[in-house]
Amino acid sequence: MSASLEIKNLNVSIGDKRIIKDSSLTVPKGEVHAIMGPNGTGKSTLAKALAGHPDYEVTSGDALIDGESILELEVDERSRNGLFLAFQYPMEIPGVSIANFIRAAKNARLPDGEELNAPAFYKELYEKMDMLKIDRKFTSRSVNEGFSGGEKKRCEILQMAMLDPNYAILDETDSGLDIDALKVVSDGVNALRGPGLGALVITHYQRLLEYIVPDRVHVMYDGRIVKSGEKELALELESKGYDWIKEIAGNAA
Numbered sequence: 312m313s314a315s316l317e318i319k320n321l322n323v324s325i326g327d328k329r330i331i332k333d334s335s336l337t338v339p340k341g342e343v344h345a346i347m348g349p350n351g352t353g354k355s356t357l358a359k360a361l362a363g364h365p366d367y368e369v370t371s372g373d374a375l376i377d378g379e380s381i382l383e384l385e386v387d388e389r390s391r392n393g394l395f396l397a398f399q400y401p402m403e404i405p406g407v408s409i410a411n412f413i414r415a416a417k418n419a420r421l422p423d424g425e426e427l428n429a430p431a432f433y434k435e436l437y438e439k440m441d442m443l444k445i446d447r448k449f450t451s452r453s454v455n456e457g458f459s460g461g462e463k464k465r466c467e468i469l470q471m472a473m474l475d476p477n478y479a480i481l482d483e484t485d486s487g488l489d490i491d492a493l494k495v496v497s498d499g500v501n502a503l504r505g506p507g508l509g510a511l512v513i514t515h516y517q518r519l520l521e522y523i524v525p526d527r528v529h530v531m532y533d534g535r536i537v538k539s540g541e542k543e544l545a546l547e548l549e550s551k552g553y554d555w556i557k558e559i560a561g562n563a564a
């Protein structure tokens with residue numbers, strides 16, 4: 312069994328529109344990979360299909376966690392199997408505090424009838440918040456309600472730290488991600504980086520990768536992973552732009 316998040320010749324459609332085309336990549340546990348690509352190329356579609364969003368139909372290919380296909384699993388089962396997805400546009404949940412939201416998510420992973428011990432939960436919560444430099448007041452606020460971009464990201468990273476996933480997919484906004492939000496995400500990922508986590512960081516900008524130095528970079532163009540390489544590939548993209556990739560994609564088609 313290989314400890315990895317593996318995407319094999321994946322094809323994903325929304326309605327009758329084919330978005331992801333024959334894409335493959337493998338993120339071994341312990342590594343951080345980046346997917347870069349222009350707007351509208353299918354990066355978020357890939358993330359949502361992996362999370363099990365019902366509108367995104369996998370027409371062929373496979374996605375596996377540690378050698379086992381996850382495609383037949385429900386969204387919550389994928390999560391309990393160790394997959395975490397941070398959304399590009401996180402949902403607001405008025406009236407539900409961050410602490411209670413995370414507690415419910417953790418309780419859902421316990422066997423029927425078992426409940427988290429509250430003092431132990433808060434001890435862990437405060438430890439993780441200290442590690443991520445998050446203010447204690449934060450946890451009593453409703454999930455994402457009236458949050459700034461940076462606060463939404465902080466909320467997601469805290470959820471990720473508390474759920475302790477084996478694999479995490481972080482889909483970044485392609486615009487409007489200020490330097491504060493960027494730092495929150497990168498500091499969080501760097502703090503959680505280690506042999507027990509495989510992460511796939513999706514971004515439009517090379518800038519994020521100055522803070523999170525990836526082990527590998529995959530370039531997506533028109534729904535296909537057209538090139539994979541070392542971290543220098545991100546710099547090459549930044550200096551040459553995406554036209555260069557368009558040519559490679561054209562030659563490959």
Ligand code: ADP
Nearest residue numbers: 325330348349350351352353354355356357366
């Ligand atoms: P990226 O994240 O790389 O900017 P997306 O995955 O958001 O790209 O979008 C890829 C393509 O899929 C775009 O052409 C977009 O218009 C289309 N698309 C995304 N979500 C939907 C949806 N819910 N319904 C219809 N088309 C969609």
Ligand code: MG
Nearest residue numbers: 354355399485
């Ligand atoms: Mg996107």
